[in-house]
Amino acid sequence: MNTTISDIAQMAGVAKSTVSRYLNGGSVSVKTKQKLERITREAGYVPNTFAQSLKAKRTNLIGTIVPRLDSFAAAQTMTGIDEELRAAGGQMLVYNAGQEREREIEAMHDLARQKVAGIILMPAQVTDEHLRAAEAAGIPVLLVGQGNEALHSLVYDDYQAGLLMGRYVLEKGHRRIAYLGVTEEDEAVGRRRKEGFKQALLECTDCKVFYYESSFKIADARLAAERILDECSPTLIVCATDNIALGVVKTAHVRGLSIPSELSVTGFGGYEVTSIIHPELTTVHFPYFEAGKLAARHMLKLTAGEEVERLTVMDVEMLIRESVDNLNNPSV
Template structure:
């Protein structure tokens, strides 16, 4: 395995010259061709991370995620990675497994590794997070959550919640169960619910009950039968597609036909929601595109370019088979 010292010796130049070349510094044209020829002949692959640590301007972007087994996370990471590569940056990923203490630890660890900036796919922002951001003094971008002290790229959860509320009302549903998550998650647990609630309040004449579950499909499967037995809603509005998928499974296990006897909606737009039967009506968020915008925004922050404190990503309602139109037979 070749080193910079080997490349320098074979090229007949100083090690510092090879290092300067690899880091994009000024090197004479003849010397540049010698180094390039040796690199090609030897198949030498530079250690990008080591280069970033030594360079005055590092090109590694730290990306911290709460979980890896998530469609939203994986699509966002793909978007970040693809865009960073185009911009000649590299991504370093750290997973916290939804452990807040580990998340804070990873923020400091990445800063010690001299990353150029950190993209944080956050589930909540605490005072400890803000303290860390202020101490580190490197560019930070939140994705999925919002805080006034940090640049944030958010999904427009409030408007999305409002629009799905208007949608189910337009379909004639008046006995509605909303299945959400903990309000510690401001985006999913608070903003989606607030938007939905506003639409319901504007409509009036609705019987709505709010329930809480986790992000796990298995918990929704356990939770939904009790909701059906005790409240018997015409529709379940679920705060995520995973919850909606759990609700679909629970309805199937109880022998309830969807959408004839129970309608279900979700949020997310996961690929699986299109191929299941019945296919799921949902609010689609464009996670990959959001990742691309996050990467572009982070590079702007690194280069001290102007950036809006809050960036909104797109969404749209995807109408499929899981929602019954209760007004279709009425004139």
């Protein structure tokens, strides 16, 4: 049975008129607002008037939920989304989740209450809570970066990225390697990327690999790099993102290690800064801007009731630069 305004009012111990004011953006006390936010979220409540209003007049506003605002990947994706939406007469409303799952869920409910036509979500992982919030919203929800069969998804070929990187570093003669990844709760970056890398290493019988984990933050990557260098002395550190690679590069410089002659480093992403630092970082390019534009096009089709492929996979490209030493032939 669907939850009604009367049910919400009873659970919160307030009048129906108070709930109605809250749902319509009216004035309520901070304490009451916080209580109603919690109760409506837990109940998965979205006003029926929302769906009705979309049938009567479809809004041109698309909600976009990003993990953090200082991410190159998120910024490029948002730029692509914004450019495509503006060209079609639409607008983007951005929510910063701060890499917190609870804030992602809250943002989905908030955006639904604000009568956006659809939601583009860039999560680190997709949970049952996300799926319940998407169902309660009653509008198209499109995932970018992570896939789930229950929702339309636009993903990168993370497995292929890991495979390309693994084969490349083996080709360069590296046999003592550290892989600095992120939690496998992140299916794309933490799991798929590593699986592709591991597959490449199955083709080598004399390779020793040490697996470590960090967050996406440069500061945490620097600390992880300290442990790696102290514990296993690799010839190369493969980093799950370019941001992590930047942290490793910083630690190497502080220790007086020359890149790549004393330590090789690679990343994933193709961030702009990786072509500016010296030596330039060998990495895998992910088409974030193009993905943003395509995500916007897909969302516009979905809000118009048109068919869109359930899963779209974006190709990646190996960028061979200067940060990997050739151990087969040091003079090359």
